[in-house]
Amino acid sequence: MxxxxxxxxxxxxxxxxxxxxxxxxxxxxxxxxxxxxxxxxxxxxxxxxxxxxxxxxxxxxxxxxxxxxxxxxxxxxxxxxxAGSRRGAQxxxxxxxxxxxxxxxxxxxxxxxxxxxxxxxxRLLIDPETDLLSRRLVAEEVPDAIAAEVLRAVFAGHKLQIHYAAVDETPKWRTVDPIGLVTIRDRGYLLATRSGEDRTYRLSRVLAAKELAEPAQRPARVDLDRAWRERSTRFRTGGDQVTVRVRMNPARREELLSTALAVLAEEAGSDGWLRLEVTFQDSRHAEWALWQLSTSAEALAPQWLRTSLRNRATALATRYGASD
CATH class of the missing domain: 1.10.10.10 (Winged helix-like DNA-binding domain superfamily/Winged helix DNA-binding domain)
Structure with a gap:
């Protein structure tokens, strides 16, 4: 070095x-x-x-x-x-x-x-650290030692042990057969199989990694683009996704679509606002996305989402309505 x-x-x-x-x-x-x-x-x-x-x-x-x-x-x-951009290499x-x-x-x-x-x-600036509103665009950090260990296992075709922290779960050690690596929107993912089943791991949630000497059970060649599309399709259509009907200001449409998994229906209302039917990853994701839009959007259904947003808004109004 x-x-x-x-x-x-x-x-x-x-x-x-x-x-x-x-x-x-x-x-x-x-x-x-x-x-x-x-x-x-x-x-x-x-x-x-x-x-x-x-x-x-x-x-x-x-x-x-x-x-x-x-x-x-x-x-x-x-x-x-x-590294089409520096962020890809990072x-x-x-x-x-x-x-x-x-x-x-x-x-x-x-x-x-x-x-x-x-x-x-x-004369060229690619992926600056902030956008026009001075919001810092922070990429997920992956320690070099972990990234290097994962890369070695992927390229050598060896099994890999990872100490992985899944959402809302206690971190666990897993032994996987690495297939390849994907980066999207500054997030890195490991595509692998575990006991023959497809698995996708976010690199920023890998707390430790160790390349093993044992050969990985995987095909000699792989079409990562196809594999990613297939996993993305399964992700959008399975699990705990929720469907939401929403009425919203057209000016905020792209902001909503950037967070939704899929748009099932869309039409313009007589009041100039859009009516959309969209899916989100889960209930927490749906509530977060609608909350970000503030008064520019209204969740029409399901009722539990309307109730949750109302309770959150009431709590916020009570906090700021209190006198000193």
Whole structure:
């Protein structure tokens, strides 16, 4: 890993010209002390790194210096394949590999293309951390050690033990046969089988993972897109889903559809509002989705949902109606 870091350090200096120890430490995700030790190691190996003193000083390479690279390592190549955006790599614990791979890709470009590519990159921003309302878009965190263990089992075709915290259940150890990994809306999922039955696990709920030596029982090839569609269909049509009839302001339609599992019926009312029949994952999901829409929507049925929303609104009104 240190060899990869030293290469990344050289590439950073080649692309930026001069960087302080603090800036290098941020880019490489290490301490400034580690950066200084790496600079000494590069100098001892004959790489012409020199320090410039002063307010705008830092470390730089002698002009014209180039280094031969051995190419992308497996994690970096994988990061480029799965990372249509940086968030895709982050979901599988490959964020640092992606950053390192992109440095090598840029360095491999002909000099005439490099400036053009750098300029173009400054004009593109993909998946910023906040939306236009300054709401922070937080991706689910998966510890690197867990993500690495899951990845190894998936690629090696070995069984995997996971300590999994399902919703409203005590965490349990499970032994599964991993099929593949899927990321959607910044969430990572493990597709697997357990005792021959299809299972889908959210990576952020995996508390620990251990690759086993025993081969996984799974087909030699898999169509993940098809497998995901099939599981998605079963998820929407089974379990504890509830169907809700709702009257709502058309301006909030997309917000409702982004949370519903499916739309069964839709029509425009004479009052200008829409009437929809939609399904939700469960009763808690339905109540949460309608509550977010406030007075822009009214649940028409079932009655238990109307009662639950009324009780919640009454409790809130009582809280804010109380005098100091």
């Amino acid at each position: 240190r060899a990869d870091r030293l290469v990344s350090l050289v590439l950073l200096l080649r692309q930026h010209g001069r960087l302080s120890a603090a800036a290098l430490a941020r880019e490489l995700e290490v301490s400034t002390r580690t950066v200084l030790r790496d600079i000494e190691a590069l100098s001892a190996a004959g790489v012409p790194v020199y320090a410039e003193r002063g307010r705008h000083g830092g470390f730089a390479l002698l002009p014209g210096f180039r280094t031969e690279l051995t190419g992308l390592n497996p994690d970096e190549a994988l990061a480029l394949l799965v 979901a599988f614990g490959l964020g640092s590999a992606l950053a390192s791979a992109m440095l090598k890709v840029v360095d491999a470009l002909p000099e005439s293309y490099r400036d053009t590519a750098a300029g173009a990159a400054e």
